[in-house]
Amino acid sequence: MRDIQYPFENTPEVGEWIAVAEGVYWLRMPLPMALDHINLYVLEDRDGWWIIDTGMGLDGTQEAWQQLFDGPMQGKPVLGVIVTHMHPDHVGQAGWLCDKWRAPLYMSFGEYYNARTFSASDFSSISWTTHAFYIAAGVSEDYLERVRAKFKGFGNIVTPMPMAFNRLSEGDVLTIGGRDWRVMIGSGHSPEHVCLYNERDKLLFSGDQIIPRITSNISVMPSEPNANPLKRWLSSLQRFSRDLPDDTLVFPAHNTPFYGVQTRLNYLQEHHQDHLEAVEEACIEPKKAIDMLEVLFDREIGVAQMNLALGEAIAHLNYLIEIGRLSCSKDDTGVNWYQTLDKSVAKRGNRSHHKDAAPMEV
DSSP: OOOOBOOOSOOOOTTOOEEEETTEEEEEEEOSSSSOEEEEEEEEOSSSEEEEOOOOSOHHHHHHHHHHHHTTTTTSOEEEEEOOOSSHHHHTTHHHHHHHHTOOEEEOHHHHHHHHHHHHSOOSSOOHHHHHHHHHTTOOHHHHHHHHHHOOOSGGGSOOOOSOOEEOOTTOEEEETTEEEEEEEEOSSSTTEEEEEETTTTEEEEETTSOSSSOOOOOOOTTSTTOOHHHHHHHHHHHHHHHOOTTOEEEESSSOOBBOHHHHHHHHHHHHHHHHHHHHHHTTSOBOGGGGHHHHBSSOOOHHHHHHHHHHHHHHHHHHHHTTSEEEEEOTTSOEEEEESOGGGGGGOSOOOOOBSSOOOO
C-alpha cells in the first residue's frame, strides 16, 4: 500500500487550468471561507466539454468561468454539467452554466432534489422542529438566538437550479472522451454523492467523498434528527476500499490530486472509529451532545461552525445508539442525555484520541 503522493507541484490559478490526464483538466475557484478553494474539472469530448462541479454562486466564479470560455475552452460548447452533490460550492453555478450553454445537468436523484429544496427554501425563521433539535443538543436559548442569526439557506449562493436533470445511479456509465466513467455512489457527507471512476486508466473524480488532507463533515441535520449518516459513510468507505486499486489517481474537490487511495480510505475509517471510542468513553457519566465538542475538536467552536460541529457530534452519538453502545433519555426541559451502556470502557484509561481542528465546511 503506497503512502499519499501528490504528482502535481503547482495548483491552477483562477481562470486557468492544468492538464492532469489526457483530456482531463483541473481548475480552481475561490471560496469565501476558511476552506478557500474548490477543485473543479473539465473533460474534453470530441465535440465539446463536460464540467464536473461548478463552484459557488458568486459573481467572481462566473467571471473565472468566462475567462476559461474565452481562453482554452474557446471554440467548443459545454455538452453537459455533472454535479457530485448538493452543497453550494459544487452546485452553485449549475443553473447559470446549464442556461448559458443549454446543457443538461447530471446528478443523482437525492442530490438534485435536496439542492432544489435547500436553495429555494425560506430560512428567515427557525421552525419548532429545528428549535427542538438544538435544545435537545444542549444549546442554550441565548446561544440559539446567535445560531438563528447565522441560519441561512443556500439560496443566496446558488443560482436558480435547472428545472430538469439526468439521473445518475450506482453503476451507470458515461462515455466521455473515449473513456467509460462508472458512477459510484457514496453517502454520509451528503445523501447520494456521485463519484466517477475509469477502470482502464485508474482515474477517480471523488468530490468530497475522498479528500487527502481534510475529513469531510458527517452531520445529522435538524430536518432528520434521528438519522445515522456515519453508518452510511463508513459503509461507503468500505465499498470504495473493495473497488479501488491503490494506484488510482484521485481528483478530489479540495486539496490536490493524489495517489494512495487505500491509505486514505483506511485513515478515514480509523479516524471515525477513534472518535466513536472517545465519545463512548466521555459518556461514562451522562453527557449532552454539546459536551462532545471538546471531545471531538481541539479548539473552541464559534457560532459560524456550530451547526457543523453539533451535527458531527450527533452523528457519532446516533451511530453508537444504533449499535447498542449508548442510551439516550430526554429530560423535562427537552435536553437529550447520553450514557455509555458498557461501563467496562472506563478500563481503557485515558487514551489519547485524535481531535479535529474544526469541522470543515465541505
